[in-house]
Amino acid sequence: MNRLRRKLKQIPKIAKEAAIDATSDVVDLTQIYAVQNVQSQSKHPTGELAQSIKTEVAEDVSGNVVGRVWSDKKQAFFKEFGTGPVGQESPKDLPPGIVLSYRQTRWFFPTSYVDRDLSLLYGMLTVSIKEVDFYMTRGQPASPWLYPALKDASKEAPGIFKETLNRYMKEGLK
Structure with a gap:
């Protein structure tokens, strides 16, 4: 019975670690799709925008795991929404x-x-x-690259989270 209680106490920590890892995988996948979109849409690419796409996984003030994908280049906004x-x-x-x-x-x-x-x-x-x-x-027409990348990665996110959580639980509760 004590062994079961110990394992049950581990579940929140294991789930949080799995959420961080899975979120990181989804964020990385979003970045890959974003880079592909930027490169395939550019008539005369310099690589500057594609190379500027950054990612981050962190906990917000409420303890939720949050993934972010962005570029700090002005042209990223102009390309996404047009001008x-x-x-x-x-x-x-x-x-x-x-x-x-x-x-x-x-x-x-x-x-x-x-x-x-x-x-x-x-x-x-x-x-x-x-x-x-x-x-x-x-102005220039919109050439959305980030939001479509997010939507594409979001389709794969449930499977990524399920597989990661299952793997972490099997390893963590041995």
Whole structure:
């Protein structure tokens, strides 16, 4: 009877360890899908966005295991949701609770801000103002890469959690 009680007391600790491990696996899978999405959608990839995708598994203030996947690059947001009227008009699958607002007018930025000729790559117009060349744009279409990756990994998550929990319980309760 004492042996049974000891094993029962171990279950919460084992379950927490399994949850951390399974969450880590799902987060890693989400990152893999996100990198694949970014690379397959990019017309002229530099690898900068794909290499910037980070992951983290931690406990929140309530003790829940939380996984995060993100990029700290500005272009990550622009790529996911698009920009300007072009981005607003482009189809996208938004996560629940996300409401976006888009700039409605065109804008200009110096051609020196980028290391590629966007006129050749994307047909962007250039304008010279006081001997400085600028690109003119109405935005870019959305190319969702993170939310689709999360949705794809979420389909596999229940199986990952089940297998991991079973493995941890078998090992931990021997």
